[in-house]
Amino acid sequence: MTLLNLSNQIALGIDVGGTSTKFGLVNHRGEILTKGSIKTTGHATIEDFIDALYTTINPSIQKFCGNNNLAGIGMGAPNGNYYTGRVEYAPNLPWKGNLELAQLMSQKFGVTCKVTNDANAAALGEMMFGAARGMKDFIMITLGTGVGSGIVSNGQIIYGHDGFAGELGHTIVKPNGRKHWSTGSEGCLESYASATGIAITAKKMRAEFPNSMLNDYPEEEINSRTTHECAKKGDPTAIEVFRYTGQKLGEAMANFVMFSSPEAILLFGGVIQAGDFLLKPTKLYMERNLLPIFRNKVKLVLSELEEADSAILGASVLVWEK
């Protein structure tokens, strides 16, 4: 990647999430000078949302850099498209249809705004400032409520022909498998390896094994965190929940490796709190499904960035790209 050399310039990095939107003013070395957040919800239109963002952020811009030294805005958003600057039909955002996010932001703030999806932003952040520093080929997988991904090959984010590349959470790992709650597809990775998927697996398995500690919780408290609690206490059912999840994730990752042969796969997001309960089976099933030439080469790496900062930092990198 070729970067602009603007050492006294500041980038505004913004991470638009389903519930809250975080922002930070970031210098070219990845130091966050100030940060904050507003609620994503509660704004009737995208224009209202951008007005609220401006009202909140503008005082910081005046204090930390002034309009003259604001180099630009980078935004990560669900379904954000790098090529068009639009957010296209994001199921998790309150505004429907095709949102001209980059254009509206540029008009309001008076500087160029670039947009990408949240997982690509996180991958950029790791490449510039985190666990993927110096890597030219890696895959970032975010294991949160959903499963997102950002793919870097030859030192560049793979955006694909239309800007939508890297939807690895929606690749099918088990044909005719579990039906996805939102897309309806059967057997995709997100149905198993997201926090949502893990909760489904845990609920199924505790019904099968009445002695499991998982049965000590009410239905609404069964999630990745409580399953991890039970696994730590030695509950075989909870351990099996993560083994099964790791099997599906590892099998999927083997296919990803045979596609782009990355130096590392970076894992990120709340689900990785499960640690070795998840990571050991993931690695086992990945290696088992690889051709011999790929075995024992790919590093499994956990994100080095604060989860709260990663997407802001990554979004800010968009500003420095030529």
Place this chain on the structure above:
Amino acid sequence: MTLLNLSNQIALGIDVGGTSTKFGLVNHRGEILTKGSIKTTGHATIEDFIDALYTTINPSIQKFCGNNNLAGIGMGAPNGNYYTGRVEYAPNLPWKGNLELAQLMSQKFGVTCKVTNDANAAALGEMMFGAARGMKDFIMITLGTGVGSGIVSNGQIIYGHDGFAGELGHTIVKPNGRKHWSTGSEGCLESYASATGIAITAKKMRAEFPNSMLNDYPEEEINSRTTHECAKKGDPTAIEVFRYTGQKLGEAMANFVMFSSPEAILLFGGVIQAGDFLLKPTKLYMERNLLPIFRNKVKLVLSELEEADSAILGASVLVWEK
């Protein structure tokens, strides 16, 4: 891709196959001035093979360009590695272990030699001179005895960290599925969508359906071609062989699309002679397994290059890369 501008220079493109090795002298516009082939087998060592290549090709070099205008050599070979110039443990070649192909060729011919695998060479040929002209994002899938692939993103071949990216034939499409005759992996794409895989499917299905025309052939004649013959005559079993193959191929292709979002998938190789018997179900199952944002966007394209010339042309492109 940045190309050298050497309009009077000639590249030697070589395609090393399991049984024969084809070569051509190619100008920068993709015109083959002369071509020929030698047997790959029957040479005790890789050095003997290279001696035989030199003896056969050198008279053409002297006649068509002379040593001074030979810009270099590009080679496509099974398991050929672009980064190292080696052929590493290719199961289909007669010489074992790690072959220093680029280095030995350079020494013998006195010019630089670059190596890549055969599917990447074919993808380069299509990008420069064939059906992928002008495309920056596409996937080439070769359906022959095996299933190979070459992936182009951002206008560049994806080689990956170690040069082995793009082994899509070995991605798992059916966990715990058909055991691969050579790698032992279970349920990989090559086990179903290669000519070898189609023959296995046809033999299984004709045993299930005694009335199938496929039963008119002796066992050793059951292959993709004879199955196509029966399909053309309306045999439902033969048609089902290609539908099943297309299902597996289409499901796999959906996953590839959600990885790199290509403009097109190019298909190449003997198996595509089956035409719509294979292509219609392939497209159907690909579309069905895609997220809506990817649907009805990706072109399925058949190679435009003569199969015999494609790999020679593609290999020659390696010479013009800066």
